[in-house]
Amino acid sequence: GAVVSQHPSRVICKSGTSVKIECRSLDFQATTMFWYRQFPKQSLMLMATSNEGSKATYEQGVEKDKFLINHASLTLSTLTVTSAHPEDSSFYICSASKGRAYEQYFGPGTRLTVT
């Protein structure tokens, strides 16, 4: 149990375009989902926390208009990188949790390359 999927696993897009990444909890209902960014050989940096049905809470320094997060259901959250630029190229990882007292389960990540 506690499987989290991400789609796509890797995506290449041109500078200026937008790309959407999906995060799904496959076998449980996730009241909270988290989005992280990881640069090569570096740690995971939390970008935002989203609770189902409410607006996401963004970490300091993360542009909410650039990284749009939607958590429309208890099993799906999406991250849209708008007007992507090469510096947005990174590994994006989501995690999902049933709630405060529960584990975060991580997805397999999405490799975004902006050319």
Next chain:
Amino acid sequence: QQQVKQSPQSLIVQKGGISIINCAYENTAFDYFPWYQQFPGKGPALLIAIRPDVSEKKEGRFTISFNKSAKQFSLHIMDSQPGDSATYFCAARGGANNLFFGTGTRLTVIP
């Protein structure tokens, strides 16, 4: 500001040896301390976790030692195997259920 400090950055251990990774934190409000294993191109996977009211937890070859007064915790991997070669992250959970990750340790177990 790095809320969780992790060392060493990289570690090379002979097969069968003990791998030890250390972490330290400052925020006494952290209430849960998991360790994650990550292989290249994959998301992190929970390995073992501990709460601050426990000083040690063992699961198979993996042991967490926790020192609340020193605000330090460590991961010990006994009988290290080449398949254990990965990057390990410690983390600490804050009040909003958010995780603060250490900087990671790249472990290489040589046959």
